[in-house]
Amino acid sequence: MIKKASTHISQNEGTIFERSRPGRVGYRLPALDVDESPIESLIGRDLLRNDDLAGLPEVSEVDVVRHFTRLSTWNYAVDLGMYPLGSCTMKYNPKINERVSRFDGFASAHPYTPDELSQGNLRLIRELEVTLGEITGLPAVSLQPAAGAQGEMSGLMVIRRCLESRGNPRKIVLVPDSAHGTNPASAAICGYDVKTIKSNENGSVDLDNLREVVNQDVAALMLTNPSTLGMFEEHIVEVCQILHEAGGLVYMDGANMNALVGVTRPGDMGVDVIHLNLHKTFSTPHGGGGPGSGPICVTSELEPYLPFPRIVEETDATGLKTLRLDFNRPMSIGRVRAFHGNYSVLVRALCYILSLGPDGLREATETAVLNANYIAHHLMDDYEIAYHGKPLHEVIFSDKHQQKYGVHTLDIAKRLIDYGFHPMTIYFPLIVHGAIMIEPTESEGREEIDLFIDAMRSIAKEARENPDLVKNAPHNTRISRLDEAAAARKPVLRWIKPNDK
Amino acid sequence: MSAYPDDLQYTKDHEWIRVEGETGTIGITSFAQEQLGDVVHVQLPRTGEKFSAHDTFGEVESVKTFSELFLPVSGEVVEVNEALEDAPELVNNSPYGDGWMVKVKLSDKGEIDSLLSSSEYEDFVESQKVE
């Protein structure tokens, strides 16, 4: 039985362009308070537009509000319920973060404001750097990378710069077959060849195999810990030693830090570089696909290579301390983004950390791990567990039991929608055939999790008794499964006026 | 009878070739297109381009994956199937007919002998399935 959801009226809405009516406006600017000259006399006709921007809509304020409010109701969201996307850490986004990030002193600050007039912003950045350094045990932090993938790229560039300064940048980055796709893509951008290494039967790094492949050509190993299978890399210390003895470095993908905060620190394991996803572990909203923020934390030895500018503290003759931006960083990898990164995300992340405090952060980790293990325990009879071990914050099943009824992972995911949940991550990691990856996060109380477990069991039952019901899901959404092949064969990527077609 | 046409030669990369005189017509097998799912785009070389055997000559994309195309034999591309530009689904609907990809002028006809027959290819596919 579907308990969490029922259907209700959903408004239809075309594109904003179809609402457009000639002459309609939704704004008013102050009257121009300087003498107006003909624009052609100021700029020259040849450089001016001659198409009148006819394709932008002409609508009223109410039109805009109705349009986007209706669109919003077609989305599922964390604020509507559990969003168990494995490896995405869809936790609750505290509302105080939103309020604070909108404070005028942050929101209206220009990035080129002179340092002495930006002390609040510089202090905030500094504070977050120190905090993330403590959480990871890697004290040198750059907040400039705009997202996880950019953090990966920046972190690998730091490694490359370090190895260059030791005399040889080397050629190869090792990436386990269970890694996120961004890992090999980022390594490629940094000029490294990617060598995939196979996971062992527990889904972790095979130490013997690692010893064989690590040599003088290997610059770094990119390791996700806990792995994308949700399990801690038990031999992480040995892994780091193997790399270090061969003159290589260890890059840790911090996508799964929500399993570790307050419990253990990558710096203590021997990791050299980690990127964090503030939009995962530190509760900043995903925003329907961004913005993210992907700070990197590195050892003190690697600090000189971090992106510039860095923030430094200066004390004047009177003893007054001020912060300023230091651009003179000759060893730096350079800039990876204009200005100071996704600052508004940084404000939210610091707000989260200070609101929870050291005890709250640890409790969040413990609850996230408890929730995942509870789900693993209750679904083990109905779904094939991919790897037996000690899962932390997420658990991976497969569709093996359901396949014999012709029901696949995709079908299970789509049917879960009818039960009022967002689907879990599917078909990742690639090493699990038909992977079903569930990460509940600490935000869910027992009642919501029990509803989820009920839904998953009920779907397993449907797969046995009425597989077509599952295979044709979802049934209760505005639209059913979309023809993705048609979309990719003849892409329609923008709105075209019907009579222009 | 084999599940794959007898008059073609095959590779372990799931391409087929039909040799007529000095020219070979090349495409991907029905097994390959099933594995890919709905084909949405085929990237092909230009006529006149020369390749060695096993070179990548193009790429085929489905909704969720892509696969490189490998030339079974050495040769010069003399014709590409332009119909695939507008109708990539031909690869699914007619892998050995309208879904062909390129025609090449063979530079070494002897290379054909090293390719798989339809029954050998069938055995190969079955062995892959077991894994």
Next chain:
Amino acid sequence: MLREMGRESIADLFRGIPDHLQLNSPLNLPATLSETETLDYFRELAELNTTRITGRRMASFLGAGAYDHFIPTIIDTLISRSEFYTSYTPYQPEISQGTLQAIFEFQSMICELTGMEVSNASLYDGSTGTAEAVLMAERVTNRTKVALAGNLHPEYREVVDTYIRNAGIESVTIPYDQTTGTLRIDAIAELGSDLATVVVQSPNFFGGIEDLRQLGDATHKIGALFTVVVAEGMSLGQLLSPGQCGADIVCGEAQSFGIPLSFGGSYCGFFATREKYQRQIPGRLVGLTHDAQGRPGYVLTLATREQHIRREKATSNICTNQGLYALMTTIYLSTMGRTGVREVAQQNIQKSHYAASRLAGIDGFSLRFSAPYFNEFVLSCPEQADQMLDALKSHNIIGGLPLSRFFPEMQNEILICVTETTTRKEIDALVEAMEVKVKSKK
């Protein structure tokens, strides 16, 4: 819950982590703050920042890639709907149509503004968009040399340099004319015929409007792709679109369209190209399709370009777009619409020209460059820009950006930005303060 699972304690669940790696004391972080204390803490930090409305409350003439434009109230109202901001990337189209349709509308509007055929769902910002344009040009042309405008935003240039350093791409600089501040079109013919792309910015970093038609023709004559960077999106409200000038790639910054300054981020990069290159575009794309009943709907499409499928062979390592900020842009462009965007751009032109003529009229001051400009211009002062700007601070004015920061030869030059939010009163106060400063020296 533990009992049901047959576990004794929470610690039991962490057995997979070796004991010696587990922390045995709490993290050394400030103690937990209550909601009131948290608000106070951040309020205090925010007040330490001087902006138009906080701290010392100063008028500002800063631009240079981040612009203070009017932001309609409904943008924040609408993006604060948690169905938008607490949702994930729309991988499940049946329950993400809101996000998907909004991105489709964003792509359509960017195409309209830039005059291009295909836009992606957004990138991090203008600087990384420029780097992605260079990488895309290399993929399309298989060439490894690019030419970058000498008057490209210096931070964009720095980001491009970082991205290409290890990618085997070499860059050369196109000189700008010392009188006009715009690129020397004759220099392009001398660049050779082995370039992947010529990257120009208009309005350029000095605010000057480039002759994109001529630059485009010259670029195509040497067989390179023509990339146009637009760091001030609002200029597209009145200036000829890059698409009309033969651009192959247009990238830039959409911050001007309803996104707060926020100390430089989050912003919203846009990226558009020609249909023939759509399979080479970096980042996400949303396309229109239909379900089995024929109902229209939107999906992420051409995903095989992306890192989660192609891994090290992907068109880019990018994973996120700037979803919520693309939505802000879409709401802005809807609210202001066809009329509003043109009117804002028109006001920027009128006010900046008023300011420039007043400032250049002061004895000893002049405009550094002669090219037409949109809302920014370079003012040459009779003394060091840093001293000038320091003196303005005592009049509660942030007078602009001293160009010596990026161009050591420009010790006396200030980049000044005037938008529709700058009042005539503020401009007049700036003029007066500058007059006072030069008089005091004499």
